[in-house]
Amino acid sequence: xxxxxxxxxxxxxxxxxxxxxxxEKWPGWLPNQQINLGLDLQGGSHxxxxxxxxxxxxxxxxxxxxxxxxTLRSERINYTGIGIEQKGVRVRLTNPDQRDDALAALRGxxxxxxxxxxxxVGARDLDVDVDSDGVAHLTLTDEAIAERxxxxxEQSIEIVRRRIDETGTREPSIQRQGEDxxxxxxxxxxxxxxxxxxxxxxxxxxxxxxxxxxxxGGRTPAGSVVLPxxxxxxxxxxxxxxxxxxxxxxxxxxxxxxxxxxxxxxxxVSFRFDAAGxxxxxxxxxxNVGRPFAIILDGKVISxxxxxxxxxxxxxxxxxxxxVQEANDLSLLLRAGALPAPLNILEERSVGxxxxxxxxxxGELASIIAFLAVMVFMVMAYGMFxxxxxxxxxxxxxxxxxxxxxxxxxxxxxxxxxxxxxIGMAVDANVLIFERIREEVRTGKTPIAAxxxxxxxxxxxxxxxxxxxxxxxxxxxxxxxxxxxGFAVTLAFGIASSMFTAITLTRLIIITWMRWRxxxxxxx
Amino acid sequence: MAWRLKLVPDNTHFRFMHLRxxxxxxxxxxxxxxxxxxxxxxxxxxxxFRGGTLIQVKTPGPANIAQMREAVxxxxxxxxxxxxxxxPDEVLIRVxxxxxxxxxxxxxxxxxxxxxxxxxxxEIEYRRVEFVGPQVSSELVRAGALALGLxxxxxLVYIWFRFEWQFSVGAVTALVHDVVLTFGFFAIxxxxxxxxxxxxxxxxxxxxxxxxxxxxxxxxxxxxxxxKTDLKELIDLSINNTLSRTTLTSVxxxxxxxxxxxxxxxxxxxxxxxxxxxxxxxTYSSIFVAxxxxxxLGVRREVFDxxxxxxxxxxxxx
Numbered sequence: 001x002x003x004x005x006x007x008x009x010x011x012x013x014x015x016x017x018x019x020x021x022x023x024e025k026w027p028g029w030l031p032n033q034q035i036n037l038g039l040d041l042q043g044g045s046h047x048x049x050x051x052x053x054x055x056x057x058x059x060x061x062x063x064x065x066x067x068x069x070x071t072l073r074s075e076r077i078n079y080t081g082i083g084i085e086q087k088g089v090r091v092r093l094t095n096p097d098q099r100d101d102a103l104a105a106l107r108g109x110x111x112x113x114x115x116x117x118x119x120x121v122g123a124r125d126l127d128v129d130v131d132s133d134g135v136a137h138l139t140l141t142d143e144a145i146a147e148r149x150x151x152x153x154e155q156s157i158e159i160v161r162r163r164i165d166e167t168g169t170r171e172p173s174i175q176r177q178g179e180d181x182x183x184x185x186x187x188x189x190x191x192x193x194x195x196x197x198x199x200x201x202x203x204x205x206x207x208x209x210x211x212x213x214x215x216x217g218g219r220t221p222a223g224s225v226v227l228p229x230x231x232x233x234x235x236x237x238x239x240x241x242x243x244x245x246x247x248x249x250x251x252x253x254x255x256x257x258x259x260x261x262x263x264x265x266x267x268x269v270s271f272r273f274d275a276a277g278x279x280x281x282x283x284x285x286x287x288n289v290g291r292p293f294a295i296i297l298d299g300k301v302i303s304x305x306x307x308x309x310x311x312x313x314x315x316x317x318x319x320x321x322x323x324v325q326e327a328n329d330l331s332l333l334l335r336a337g338a339l340p341a342p343l344n345i346l347e348e349r350s351v352g353x354x355x356x357x358x359x360x361x362x363g364e365l366a367s368i369i370a371f372l373a374v375m376v377f378m379v380m381a382y383g384m385f386x387x388x389x390x391x392x393x394x395x396x397x398x399x400x401x402x403x404x405x406x407x408x409x410x411x412x413x414x415x416x417x418x419x420x421x422x423i424g425m426a427v428d429a430n431v432l433i434f435e436r437i438r439e440e441v442r443t444g445k446t447p448i449a450a451x452x453x454x455x456x457x458x459x460x461x462x463x464x465x466x467x468x469x470x471x472x473x474x475x476x477x478x479x480x481x482x483x484x485x486g487f488a489v490t491l492a493f494g495i496a497s498s499m500f501t502a503i504t505l506t507r508l509i510i511i512t513w514m515r516w517r518x519x520x521x522x523x524x
Numbered sequence: 525m526a527w528r529l530k531l532v533p534d535n536t537h538f539r540f541m542h543l544r545x546x547x548x549x550x551x552x553x554x555x556x557x558x559x560x561x562x563x564x565x566x567x568x569x570x571x572x573f574r575g576g577t578l579i580q581v582k583t584p585g586p587a588n589i590a591q592m593r594e595a596v597x598x599x600x601x602x603x604x605x606x607x608x609x610x611x612p613d614e615v616l617i618r619v620x621x622x623x624x625x626x627x628x629x630x631x632x633x634x635x636x637x638x639x640x641x642x643x644x645x646x647e648i649e650y651r652r653v654e655f656v657g658p659q660v661s662s663e664l665v666r667a668g669a670l671a672l673g674l675x676x677x678x679x680l681v682y683i684w685f686r687f688e689w690q691f692s693v694g695a696v697t698a699l700v701h702d703v704v705l706t707f708g709f710f711a712i713x714x715x716x717x718x719x720x721x722x723x724x725x726x727x728x729x730x731x732x733x734x735x736x737x738x739x740x741x742x743x744x745x746x747x748x749x750x751x752k753t754d755l756k757e758l759i760d761l762s763i764n765n766t767l768s769r770t771t772l773t774s775v776x777x778x779x780x781x782x783x784x785x786x787x788x789x790x791x792x793x794x795x796x797x798x799x800x801x802x803x804x805x806x807t808y809s810s811i812f813v814a815x816x817x818x819x820x821l822g823v824r825r826e827v828f829d830x831x832x833x834x835x836x837x838x839x840x841x842x
Contacts, residue, residue, distance in 0.1 A: 040791075048660065192653065196630060344625055348655040355580065355651035355791075362789035370783035374776045380529035381772060414720055417784060417792050421727070421799065424780030425734075428773045432738065435769040442534065461741040464686055465734040471678045472730035476723055479671035481664065484723045491727065 005500070006395055012402035035404045038412035040483055041360050043353035044187040045195060049343045051156045051180045053149040056341045057087075057140070060148060064089050064126075064138060067109055075105045088127075088139035096134055103130050106138060113147050152340040153180055160184065160343070162336040163198050181346070192350040194329070202298055202342050203333035205250035207281070208242045210292040210304050230300045230320060240301045242294045247284045252277025256334035258327045261319035267327035268319035271334060278314025286310035295320070297330070363416035370423045371397075378427060382434050385524050388509050389430040392501040396426050399497040400490060409493075412486030422494025429466070429502030433458040438524055447514065447522045455507055462502065466495050531775065532768040540763050540811055541756045541819060547812035551701055558708020565711045570718030571654060573668075575621040575661040576603075577632060578654040584646035586612040595639045601632050610790030614651070621658060629655050668722040672703070675729050687740060688824065694817030695736045698809040702732045702802065709801050720795040728802030731777070735770060735810035742766050743818065747825055755823060759815050774807045 016034050039046050061084045068089055072079050078094040079102075093102050110126035125144035130136045157176055164172045164184070173185040189195060211224040220226055220241060228239050254274045261268040273281055285293075285307045294304040295318050302320040322330065375393065378386035400419060404411060437454030445453060473495065476488035571578050581587075592615060593606045603620035617636065622628040633653060640648055656664075676699055683692035706725055710717050742762035750758060781803065785796045 050659075193630075193633075200627065200630065344657075345629070345655065346657040347660040348653065350653045352649060352651045354582070354649055359789055359791060362787055366784045366786075366788040369787060370780035373779040373783060377529075377776060377779060381531075383528060413791055414723060414795065417788065417795060420780045420784050420788075421777070424777035425731070425773070427776050428734070428769075431769050431772045431776070435766075435772075438534075438768075439765070457745075461738055464741055465737040468679055468682060468733040468737055469730035471682065472675050472726045472733075475671045475675045475678065476726050479667040479674075480723060481667075481719065484719055487720075487723050487727075491730075 009402035043356035045192040048347035256331040412483035415486035418490035426498035544816035561711040580652035582649040690821040698814035724798035732806030
């Protein structure tokens with residue numbers, strides 16, 4: 001049994017001594033899993049993002065406000081003051097006689113919630129009510145809010161994945177964490193700033209007409225809005241007044257790529273609309289020849305070219321004083337699609353490959369020194385028994401390595417510290433046993449009796465003492481994050497394997513030796 | 525018999541319990557000092573717990589920290605700390621969290637990089653960039669405190685379950701002593717207190733507990749063996765019985781830790797220093813705090829009389 005465990009340990013630890021490329025070519029029946037190095041050892045980026053779900057709700061309420069306005073207008077119901085509340089929209093009806101009509105019309109806005117299954121069948125997204133003061137309240141139901149937020153997070157994960165895939169990062173890990181968080185882990189990324197820039201933009205692209213009737217500095221008309229210029233473009237203008245109505249948006253894009261603007265010669269992004277988008281774009285440009293339209297990305301005007309002739313082909317270019325990198329990034333973002341809500345970076349941990357390699361080297365050196373020092377010390381303290389303990393220590397290391405490979409646990413820098421600490425602490429079980437044997441020898445027991453007594457008496461102590469450390473390791477794993485979890489894993493492995501080797505392996509070796517040599521006194 | 529390195533001679537008879545009043549006074553003084561320093565100086569929290577941005581750079585030649593500090597502080601990014609990190613050409617820059625959302629944090633990193641590139645010729649290697657937002661840092665504080673609290677509670681229960689309540693009170697008193705003194709150590713030295721230090725404290729708790737259990741285990745055994753012996757002598761005897769083991773394990777652990785401290789690199793230096801401190805006070809507290817508490821609380825010996833000797837015939841087949 002003991003031999004089996006040790007052999008398994010050796011088999012599983014072996015792949016770690018070969019380069020990854022050659023291990024991948026091994027036949028399938030051989031274990032080929034290597035220990036995963038944490039991001040702090042191989043370099044890379046860890047990003048914890050939060051989907052701004054509140055903004056999804058705010059946006060929904062804003063669009064609900066316009067729907068209410070449109071509905072009441074078309075039904076000729078008199079109202080004043082549409083206001084947005086925390087979870088809904090409120091509107092005051094001016095004619096009490098129209099109360100029932102209004103209620104019926106507004107209820108028509110409520111829609112069943114479409115979920116992919118089980119959840120709240122038949123639930124609707126709006127509660128509509130008119131109070132005694134003639135104020136209508138349209139409130140989003142809790143189900144509707146939950147559903148919107150859930151789908152926003154899911155979509156965000158998808159868009160994040162697409163954007164990262166477009167950058168060609170190998171082996172990214174993108175996971176949902178908790179309610180509204182996304183954990184992105186990118187091993188070996190050499191330019192984390194670019195990834196952050198890519199993820200930091202919602203990349204919502206819209207084409208809107210510039211409002212020429214409004215005078216800058218004057219009052220902005222109700223159907224228009226003032227937007228800042230992007231600042232990169234050569235134009236002197238710092239803000240634009242554009243119509244709220246969206247001609248075409250990024251959702252209608254089917255492709256985008258980097259190109260060069262034939263007029264200015266600078267980098268630009270060429271895009272292509274789908275059929276519906278192309279048709280709509282063609283129509284609006286036909287109707288508005290000679291007027292400028294604004295190309296807006298995330299609320300900033302990139303450029304506002306004048307429509308010289310109808311654009312019917314369904315494609316065009318955006319030029320706005322980009323660098324090649326910026327044009328590349330923008331076309332990547334447009335291809336991957338817009339995020340449903342902004343993402344905030346809650347936590348970032350990026351380690352360059354140089355530091356990772358240094359840490360691995362330092363960890364290896366420290367392990368070797370610790371290993372040798374402890375081994376020498378054990379031989380000095382216990383002689384032959386020390387050698388046996390050292391064999392156990394070696395097996396320990398193999399078991400930890402094999403276990404980590406088998407479970408595909410991640411080795412981090414604190415994890416290496418855990419291993420080194422284990423080297424120091426692993427001998428404890430053997431020390432307990434050997435000290436006990438010494439005591440038993442002193443009481444005049446025969447070698448075999450002293451050995452038996454030593455092992456059995458030390459056993460409860462070993463278990464009690466190690467369970468307490470194990471408790472600490474489990475809690476560390478539960479509450480620690482990233483690298484600290486790695487430490488907990490190696491510590492726990494170290495404790496378990498040191499108990500195993502001390503209780504079984506060293507005993508086996510010593511008993512075998514005694515049967516062979518039949519010593520009259522224990523050399524301890 | 526061949527020569528053996530013996531750190532502790534056989535059959536020692538140190539009378540540890542005679543020292544208990546002095547030891548209690550000493551420990552109490554250290555604990556009070558720790559708390560006082562904690563209040564006056566506070567802990568030098570790293571970005572894990574305070575939020576903010578950390579940048580570790582490697583410059584082409586030895587870094588001129590004064591010049592770098594001047595360049596970065598002229599950016600007016602708020603609370604700022606620069607320190608040499610391990611090597612003369614490596615510098616750790618910490619900036620407090622900027623007002624605003626992640627865009628502002630991002631911008632801060634950019635302007636720092638810009639400022640450094642202005643004053644340093646040649647290529648700067650950005651070895652590490654970390655940012656921790658306020659939400660995450662407060663969660664980490666909570667998780668750390670919870671883990672520590674739960675660890676102490678779990679030990680209390682485990683020892684209670686395996687021994688008697690007096691033992692569990694004694695063990696946890698020793699643990700609290702260790703934790704308070706470690707906090708004090710960090711307050712006085714001003715070493716950065718971050719996530720890995722919490723890991724170190726939990727490991728210290730595990731280690732110290734380990735030591736205490738070994739002594740307690742022997743006390744329990746001796747209580748069964750010597751029914752008439754005075755409790756004070758019995759505790760002394762148990763400590764002396766296990767003294768050799770306690771010393772040996774401390775030494776091997778220390779050997780490993782010193783190796784880590786010397787060649788392990790600056791990233792884990794704080795963790796290693798905390799552990800070294802912890803091993804020293806953990807060993808001390810098992811003997812001078814955990815054991816005397818038993819004496820003060822008294823042990824109901826009849827409980828141990830009734831129990832059968834668990835150790836007998838409990839061997840595991842090889």
